[in-house]
Amino acid sequence: MLNEKQEAQKLKEVVEAKEMTASFEKNMAEKLEQECKEQLSKELAKLEEAKKELSKIKEKDLVEMRSYTKPPTTIRIIMEMILILLGRKIFVDEHMKGKKKVRTPNYWKSIQEMLKSIKKLRDDLDKYDKKKPVSYTHLRAHETGRNLVCRLLLEKKKKKK
Numbered sequence: 001m002l003n004e005k006q007e008a009q010k011l012k013e014v015v016e017a018k019e020m021t022a023s024f025e026k027n028m029a030e031k032l033e034q035e036c037k038e039q040l041s042k043e044l045a046k047l048e049e050a051k052k053e054l055s056k057i058k059e060k061d062l063v064e065m066r067s068y069t070k071p072p073t074t075i076r077i078i079m080e081m082i083l084i085l086l087g088r089k090i091f092v093d094e095h096m097k098g099k100k101k102v103r104t105p106n107y108w109k110s111i112q113e114m115l116k117s118i119k120k121l122r123d124d125l126d127k128y129d130k131k132k133p134v135s136y137t138h139l140r141a142h143e144t145g146r147n148l149v150c151r152l153l154l155e156k157k158k159k160k161k
Helices: 002-056 059-067 073-085 107-114 118-127 136-141 148-160
Strands: 091-097 100-106
Touching: 002 118, 059 118, 073 107, 091 107, 100 107
Parallel strands: none
Antiparallel strands: 091 100
């Protein structure tokens, strides 16, 4: 009978310890959930603000942008990111370097093509699935010295997680 009481006491202690651990883990999970909801709320607010700003862009601004032969760096980088995120076709220029044929991505030509249909661009940006993951491999495939910033920003974002 004494053994049974001792075993019951030990079992009770084990159950209580597990209960405390479970309660602690539950509290931590709830705290993490709350933090995630707050961060999501902030990011969704930023997305809505970006959508409002997108609607303010006038067609003449995009027409002007399309007319650039050498766009400002900031515009070029942002438009390259949009081009890649939307999965648009990247034109390739072929030229000879010595006796070797070289293929070089022509992002600006691709961007100019994308800007031809401003309504489609706006629709695509408005309908863009923010939950859809962007393939890191896809971005690396388009990496050049110019859009290295894109990759670095994505890596920084990954490290924060």
